Amino acid sequence: MDQLNEQQTQKLAQIKLAVFDVDGVLTDGKLNFLADGSEVKNFNTLDGLGIKLLAQSGIKTAIITGRSSPQVERRATALGIDYLYQGREDKITALRELWQDTGFNADQTAYIGDDLPDLAAIRAAAFGATVNGGHPFVVEHADWCTTRTAGNGAGREFCETILAGQGKLEALYQEYL
Template identity: 65%
Template sequence: MGNSLSAQLTERLRPVKLVVFDVDGILTNGQLNFLPDGQEIKSFHTLDGLGIKLLHKAGIETAIITGRSSPQVEQRAKALGIHYLMQGREDKLVALEELWKQHHHSAATTAYIGDDLPDLAAIITVAFGASVPNGHPLVRAEADWCTSRKGGEGAAREFCEVILSAQGKLNALIDEFR
């Protein structure tokens, strides 16, 4: 693991056309917060949102596969233009295989980031599986790479940028802001 990528991992990222995110622990910090009426509150990091938009500008599709169901996740996915949203899916690999079949993607063209045991099978199946420092130790150990930032604190952005960098697209995208 670690933050730098080996030449072998960089090569595995070049054909990636689909990037998949877990929600709790990746796009959020993993904490579940509820109002007195039972309504759930989720906080998302703006750095992650721009990272996802950069993937889209580079022609890479995105998906969210999450075990929970939340209107906040649906709203965030819509605001970011996420291509595929699968909520209430505990078996992440089965959901991922369905997505591949329906949308003509494959393990060889997919990168996935997750933090806990339900993400493990997907992480070890795809071309590039990543986790976060606050993820489950076994998931971190099995992942190809681990971000330096924690989930909910810009980890997804770091993941997006490592993919774009490996594909030689990051610098041109950043230059658009200069």
């Protein structure tokens, strides 16, 4: 994990809400359809444990995704995601609604997305992140970029970066020894 600079660490210390895009962050971004038209999504278990570690540390989690699918709803339920906003292509409007619905604010929020529809939300959050392989314009404007790619542990890296910035990661690791 890359070292965080002082400004990033200060921002991460205040995070109480972590928000994830799905396609291109928690999945590899490919859209797979079966012959009957149903969609298949592949999620990485590394990301799932990262999200559970956030919850264990008292950080609430949310998904804001432009597409709607029962797979995302099932995955969110299985991981204990606190807030789910599907079918929301205008991510910044959904993020503002999330803040209004929950009482969180920009200074308490980390957001990770990969493409142009995520950019306003990335820039609005205190800690705006993207994934390795995300759109170059998004990478240019994000606070931080994962070393792992979408669907291959980038979500876990985001979670662990938040926890490291809050000084909680090593204690969580120790629980597994």
